[in-house]
Amino acid sequence: MVGVTTTNRREVLRAGAGLVAGGALAAGCGSGQAAPPPAPASASASAARAPGHSAATPRAAPAPRAYPGQPVQITHGPRTRPQVALTFHGQGDPALAHSLLSEAEKRGARLTVLAVGTWLDEHPDVARRILDGGHDLGNHTERHIAVNTLAEADARKEITDCAGRLRRLTGSIGTWFRPSRAPTASPLVARLAQAAGYPHVLSYDVDSLDYTAPGAAAVTRKVLADVRNGSVVSLHFGYRDTVAALPDLLHELDRRGLRAVTTTELLS
Numbered sequence: 001m002v003g004v005t006t007t008n009r010r011e012v013l014r015a016g017a018g019l020v021a022g023g024a025l026a027a028g029c030g031s032g033q034a035a036p037p038p039a040p041a042s043a044s045a046s047a048a049r050a051p052g053h054s055a056a057t058p059r060a061a062p063a064p065r066a067y068p069g070q071p072v073q074i075t076h077g078p079r080t081r082p083q084v085a086l087t088f089h090g091q092g093d094p095a096l097a098h099s100l101l102s103e104a105e106k107r108g109a110r111l112t113v114l115a116v117g118t119w120l121d122e123h124p125d126v127a128r129r130i131l132d133g134g135h136d137l138g139n140h141t142e143r144h145i146a147v148n149t150l151a152e153a154d155a156r157k158e159i160t161d162c163a164g165r166l167r168r169l170t171g172s173i174g175t176w177f178r179p180s181r182a183p184t185a186s187p188l189v190a191r192l193a194q195a196a197g198y199p200h201v202l203s204y205d206v207d208s209l210d211y212t213a214p215g216a217a218a219v220t221r222k223v224l225a226d227v228r229n230g231s232v233v234s235l236h237f238g239y240r241d242t243v244a245a246l247p248d249l250l251h252e253l254d255r256r257g258l259r260a261v262t263t264t265e266l267l268s
Contacts, residue, residue, distance in 0.1 A: 029089055029178075029179070029180060029181050029182060029183065029211075029234070061131055061136075061137050061166070061170040061171065061172040061174055061175060062172060062175050062264065063172050063173070063175070063197075064173065064174070064175055064176065064177075064197055064198045064199055064200075065175075065199065066199035066200070067199070067200065067267050070200060070267065071200075072190050072194070072199075072200055072201060073184055073185060073190060073200070073201045073203050074200050074201070074202055074203060074232070074263075074267070075203045075204060075205045075232060076204075076205045076230045076231055076232050077230040077231075077232065077263070077266035077267050078229070078230050078266075078267075079228070079229045079230045080229065080230075081229060081230065081266075082229055082256075082257045082258050082259060083229070083230065083258065083259045083260075083261045083265070083266050084227055084229075084230070084231045084232070084233060084253065084258050084259070084260055084261070084266070085112055085231070085232045085233065085260070085261060085262065085263040085265075085266045086104075086109065086111050086112070086233050086235055086260050087111070087112040087113075087114065087178070087202065087204060087232055087233060087234060087235065087263060088100075088111055088112065088113045088114065088235050088236060088237050089114055089116075089140055089144075089178075089211075089234070089235070089236045089237065090113045090114055090115035090116055090119060090120075090126075090130075090140060090237050091115075091116040091119045091140075091144055091236075091237060091238055092119075092236070092237045092238020092239070093238055094123045094126055096237060096238055096239070096240065096242075096243055097126060097129075097237045097238070098126075098129065099243050100237060100242065100243045100246060101129060101130065101133050101135065103243065103246050103247060103250075104133075104135075104246065104250070104260070105133050105134075107247070107250045107251075107254075109250055109259075109260035109261075110133075110134050110135050110136075110260065110261055110262045110265070111135045111136070111260070111262070112135065112136040112137075112138065112175075112176065112202075112262050112263040112264075113130050113135055113136065113137050113138070113237070114138045114139065114140035114176060114177075114178040114202070115127070115130075115137060115138070115139070115140055115162070115166070115174075116140050116141065116142070116143070116144045116162070116180070117139075117141065117142035117143065117161055117162035117165045117166075118142060118143055118144070119144075120162075120165050120166070120169060121165065124169055127166070127169040127170055128169075128170075131170060134262075135262060136175050136176060136262040136263055136264050137166070137170065137174050137175065138166075138174040138175050138176030138177060138178065138202065139159065139162045139163055139166060139173065139174045139176065139177045139178070139198070140162065140177075140178050140180055141158040141159060141162055141179065141180040142157070142158045142159075142161035142162040142165070143158065143180075144180045144181070145158070145180060145181065146180065146181040146182065147159070147179050147180050147181065147182070147185075147189055148179060148181070148182045148185065148186040148188075148189055152188060152192070155188065155189055155192055156192045156195075156196075158180070159177065159189075159192055159193055159196045160196050163196050163197065173196070173197050173198070175263070175264055176198065176200070176202040176263060177193045177196070177198035177200075177201055177202065178201065178202045178203070179193075179201065183203055183204065183207070183234075184201070184203050185201045185203075189201075202232070202263060203232070204231075204232040204233060204234040205226075205231050205232055206223055206226040206227050206231045206232065206233040206234065207222075207226075207233075207234045208222055208223050208233060208234060208235045208236075208242070209222055210235055210236050210239050210241055210242045210245070211236050211239065213239060213241055214241065215241055216241045216242075216244035216245040216248070217245070217248075218241075219235075219241050219242060219245040219249070220245045220248050220249045220252065223235075223249055224249070224252055224253075227253070227258065229258070230266065232263065232266070
């Protein structure tokens with residue numbers, strides 16, 4: 001794996017190293033239920049911003065693409081290659097997000113972040129931070145509500161409002177769409193996502209259950225018990241357990257010969 005070598009990345013890593021103390025306001029999507037509240041945030045959004053990253057003119061994200069042979073709802077990649085995709089529901093204290101991104105980059109891992117539109121409204125610099133780190137960035141609805149339960153017009157608005165936010169920030173609607181508060185999209189939501197420009201819905205085959213705040217060791221055990229070649233793992237920004245679990249998780253994946261790559265790389 002290739003480590004981060006540029007001066008700017010070293011600055012980001014130094015800035016992120018002390019940011020683990022914050023909490024978040026994320027919620028799990030596996031069951032559609034709100035998670036137990038995380039610990040209160042201790043760092044402001046401005047303190048969480050990594051040096052050298054501003055909200056202006058982020059590097060353009062790739063556009064969504066179709067993957068022939070893959071279903072509309074993708075749960076995993078090829079089982080023949082020793083790669084996995086660690087995918088993150090993007091919401092919560094940006095301090096934790098920056099810290100987690102920095103830890104991943106230090107270990108040569110690349111992530112997939114499905115961002116909530118209102119979170120990007122509050123922390124627009126995070127979009128650039130994600131892209132500059134070489135990670136995938138996608139759409140996790142505008143308000144992170146139970147999109148499968150909404151009327152058609154409201155569900156469409158949840159998808160397109162977040163897509164519009166991503167386009168304004170990055171020049172693209174993002175590479176992926178994932179429904180909020182559900183592991184898979186309803187047929188209606190899948191159709192609306194395709195109409196908005198996303199050929200596939202990104203689901204997952206491994207749920208870390210990190211949003212239940214079980215402790216870092218439990219998050220690591222759960223992922224390692226279920227992960228295999230091609231797995232797409234569901235994790236969350238905004239939980240200190242997840243940040244604390246990441247070093248051990250990446251170490252164990254590496255020990256098994258599994259590389260953490262973006263979902264785009266996993267399917268390419």
